[in-house]
Amino acid sequence: MHKDMVFFHIETGFLEGGQEKIREFAALRIHDGQVQKSCFFQEHPKIEINNDDYDELSQNDRTCAISLSGKRGEILDVLKEAVLISHQGTFNLQILEKTINSYLVNDYWDTYELARIFFPMMQDYQLSYLAEYLSLGNDEEEDLQLAERKAYLTWRVFEACKDKGRQYDLSFFDQAQVFLEGWSGKGFFDDLRREIRTQFPERRIQTDLVLAPAPEGLFAQVQTSHRQIPDSIEWVIKSFSQGGILEQSLPGYECRFGQMKMAKLIAEGLTSAHHVVVEAGTGTGKSFAYLLPSLWFARKTGNKVVIATHTIPLQEQLQKKDIPMLEKVLPFSFRTSVLKGKGNYCCLKNWLSCLNNPSEIRVRDQKLAVLSILIWLRETHTGDIQELSKVPGLMALWPNLNADHEMCNPSKCSKAGVCFLLRARKKAEEADVLIVNHSLLFSDLKTDYNVLPEHHQLVIDEAHQIYQTALQNLGSELSLEMVLRTTESIYRKTGPSFYSSLKVRLGSLSERVPAVAWDTFAKHLETIPELCLKVSEQAKELFQLFERILGPNRTFRFVPQHTNLSWWELLLIQIENLTGRIKSLSVVFQNLTSALNGEEADEAEELRYLFATHLRELQQIQETLALAVNVNDPKQVTWLEQSARLYLKSSPIEVNEILREKIFKRLDTVILTSATLSIADSFNHFLQDIGLPLSTKTAVVDSPFDFDEQMKFYILKNYSHSLPSSDQEKVERLSETILEIVKRMQGRTLVLFTAHKLLQETYTLLQPRLTNINIDTLAQGIHGERTSLLETFKRNSRSVLLGANSFWEGIDIPGETLSCVILVKLPFWPPSLPLIEARSEFLKSQGRDPFQELLLPEAVIRFKQGFGRLIRSKEDRGFVVLLDDRVLAKYYGRYFLNSLPIKTHLRGDDNLLYEKIQEWQLGIN
Structure with a gap:
């Protein structure tokens, strides 16, 4: 690099009035790889200095309290004519300019952005994580002040990016x-x-796609051992026993009776072809308990076993941790694979189109995401988006890059030899055990079993989610963006589309397939642009009407009473107009298909495939629109929902009959397992919900952990009744309570909310106060997506994490990093949610109690999940604090308490709570 570079870091704090101010400033001026100059200044965050009281300060206080503005000349001298480089420092750069009253015209580079580009598969880009992941730390710098250490780390991150770029x-x-x-x-x-x-100068320039070398040929034959597979189910059970192969071969493995019991139940279910439901408490080791019997059964019989999980972290655990361990242990070889939906895989044809049409990408974050993908494709073997860090811009860009596209036909694609989707499907066909997610399982159902390879044995982990996932996946949703994406894939004024691509090919097609009446074909084709524009215009009008109907609300459910309102007639007209225009466009594709009748050439077959795909997409839009005005079906609910965008959604109210017919009657064995399936030792609610008979084989496998010894469960008594009347005062009281708990826990706390609004309001009050006592506050929806938030939280024990719905489950943070879980409220779904409201009305129409049969069971299951976040190993210790005393005051509280793996709990006011935490901190039982 030809210029001097200055690596700087700023630590900020808050004054009592809430103003953010620099506490530490450090800078390193680098010339030819050597430190030419350095400076460090520290300012006390709470002392305002003036001439009257300066003389009264001690010498140490004077040093700490020197105002940075007084060091303006020294700072400008270090920064002079250099490239300024910091990590996530754009905002801090503005604070520095304001502090020294100088506008800096230097070039500025951000190592946070560079690291996101050059290391695209990392889950976090905080300096501490980069230092650990890239081995950048230096013990000699441990005695330096925080800003100095981070300035040095910024320099090393920069060098790591440069070395990789070379x-x-x-x-x-x-x-x-x-x-x-x-x-x-x-x-x-x-x-x-x-x-x-x-x-x-002699380095070769590659002109085609630059991809990571495949670890094996795409269709390479996978060799499996011909060693004798154990015949008896007893071998499976003995593997888990004392002195069995797991205990002999895996360091630290301990025989657990519950795990052995669960493995026996699953092996019996697989070999005897019956369904099994197992609730396995935390620490049972349920992954091994179903993986080992599944692998043994698949190799012994040649029958593929499919394992479906709900969360990505569990898939990652199975693929990257559990299965590799079993590969080293089991006396036979096996093949496993992970298959995901088409939308997870990068389509290389779409990627090339992106590179060839850069003018279509105008947003800065999306441009940087393209740079990340450029490097990722040189490293990935799967093309799976889950490998990529969810950098800003990526998710907006991804719909144009993934393989879930009407033009995607892997078997006919020119990139078939390196196609990520085709590679994944091939491995899925060859696998003995195939890992999928719940959504893909239901995609298989919706397409009459055309997504997954043939199988008759299924294991569903995280099975408490299966009902909700079925509702989501067996329903439908539509947004304006989805309609426009469909029409623009068919025709757009600029950029690639079905229409422009086919028009270019017409000349060569007429030569290769002369029997087709291409003149007639071309006339039909020429009607597409106008029809696509009309569909787009009408869709925009309809969604403008949806916005007016929704108003300021987040959801709006369509019900029969709405047919008497003034806007209903307008809605019918708008939907009828849009449906009519979509039908006109569909007729064009039918005419194009008819023009190819009788022609068997490959080119004609490829076109018919594309036409059918477009017709199917247009048909799905029509079907969803029809549901919006069909408000008289008591088993279907349709509503508007505003999230990142406005959606029209529809869902069946019950799915038990669908699951019974399409899964449980069709398959020989289905194993369903989770840590939370029963309510007060009964499986009846779960079995009825999913369509299994009450006679199904069920079992509870208790956790090996001693919850009463390892943790304290504290219920804050009379807390709800003592809250102020105003919402603002309630947030202030809640923030104060959390602050006092977190101070005593020295961070190490997860706070679980049931509403995002309350979470954000609490964060606003908490964050500056916690910052002043050196505790970081992380919040869902504010500091990034779930995975990166969890990684950041795990690395810093002096932090508190605020999470809502998705954080109540699937979080595994063993050790002292998480020592306290605060449950703000009992996790009842709001009864006004469209789907909950509709399901409640349906139950009422049958003379049933929706609270007892729907709201309460769902809340108890989620409560058990949230409670289970604390104790994840035998070494874990800590507190679970519930701030909702309805669990004591209401009759239904016993269902919550009786479903927990703990026999005793504490109850009292906040002073007693703080005293108990203090005792715990001092090691007093």
Whole structure:
């Protein structure tokens, strides 16, 4: 790099009035890889200095309290004519300019953005994580102040990015160049490109797709051992016993009776072809308990076993941790694979289209996401988006890159030899045990079993989610963006589309397939642009009406009474108009298909496939629109929902009959397991919900943990009744309670909310106060997506994590990092949610109690999940605090308490709570 560089870091704090101010400033000026100058200044965050009281300060206080503005000259001297580089420092740069009263015209590069580009598969880009992941730490710097250490780490992250960039040939920089315009980091790429051209003039320039070498040929034959597979089910049970192969071969493995019991039940279910439901408490080791019998059964019989999970972390655990351990242990080899929906895989044809049409990507974050993908494709073997860090811009870009696209026909694709989706499907066909998620399982049902390979044995983990997932996946949803994406894939004024691609090909098609009446074909084709524009215009009008109907609400359910309202007639007309225009467009595809009748050439077959795909998409839009006005079906609910965008959604109210017919009657064995399936030792609610008879084989396998010894469960008594009347005062009281608990726990706390609004309001009050006592506050919806939040929380024990719905389950943070879980409220679903409201009305119409049969059971299951976040190993210790005393005051409280794996609990006011936490901190039982 030809310029001097200054790596700087700023630590900020809050004054009592809430104003953010610099506490520490550190800078390193680097010339030719060596520190040329450095400076460090520290300012006390709570002391305002003036001439009258300066003389009264001690010498140490004077040093700490020196105002940075007084060091303006020294700071500007260090920064002079250098490239400024920091980590996530754009905002801090503004604070620095304000503090020293100087506008800095230097080039600025952000190592946070560079790291996101050059290390695209990391889950977090905080300096501490980068230092650990890239082994950048230096023990000699441990005695430095925080800002100084971070300035050095920023320098090392920068060098790591530069070293990685040096590996690439100039084609990478050629492809990247057009996406760099307008970004402050462009100079980094320009300098690196010049360096490579100078130092590596003979490096080969690759002109085609640059991908990671496949670990094996796409269709390579996977070899499996011909060693004798154990015949007896007794072998499975003995594997889990004392002295069995697991205990002999896995360091630290302990025989657990519950795990052995569960494995026996599953092996019996597989071999005897009956369904089994097992609730396995935390620490049972349920993954091994179903993996080992499944692998043994699949290899012994040649029957594929499908394992379906709800969450990605569990899939990752099975694929990257549990299965590799069993590969080393079991006396036979086996093949496993993970298959996901088409939308998870990168389509290389779409990717090339993106590179060839860069003008369509105008948003800065999306341009940086393209740069991340450029490097990721040089490293990935799967093309699975879950490998990619969810950097800003990626999710907006991904719909145009993934394989869930009407033009995607892997078997006919020119990139079939390197197609990620085709590779995944091939491995799925060859696998003995195939891992999928719940959504893909239901996609298989919706397509009459055309998604997954043939199988007759199924294991469903996290089975408490199966009912909700069925409702979501067996329903439908539509947004304006979805309609426009469909029409624009058919025709758009600029950029690639079905219409433009086919029009270019007409000449060659007429030569290759002369029997087709291409003149007639072309006339039908020419009607597409106008029809697509009409569909788009009408869809925009309809969704504008939806916005007016929804108003300021988050949801709006369509019910029979609405047919008497003034807007209903307008809604019918709008939907009829849009449906009519979609039908006109569908007729064009039918006419195009008819023009190819009788022609068997490959080109004609490929076109028919594309036409059928477009017709299917248009048909799905029509079906969803029809549901919006069909308000008299008591088993169907349709509503508007505003989230990131406005959706029209529809769902069946009950799915038990569908699950019974399409899963349980069709398959020989279905194993359903979770840590939370029963309510007060009864499985009846779960079995009825999913369509299994009450006579189904069920079992509860208790956790091996001693919850009464390892934790304290504290219910804050009379807390709900003592809350102030105003919402603002309630938030202030809640924030105060959380603050007092977190101070005593020194961070290490997860707070679970049932509403995002309350979470955000609480965060606003908590964050500055916790910052001043050196505790970080992380909040869902504010600090990134779930995975990165959890990684950040795990690495810093002095932090508190605020989470809502998705954080009540699937979180595994063993050790002291998480020592307290605060449950703000009992997790009842709001009865006004459209689906909950409709299901409640349906139950009432049958003379049933929706609270007892729906709201209460759902809340108890979620409560058990939230409670279970604390104790994840035998070494874990801590507190679960419930701030909702309805569990004591209401009759239904016993259902919550009787469903927990704990025999005793504490109850009292907040002073007693703080005293108990203090005792726990001092090791007093």
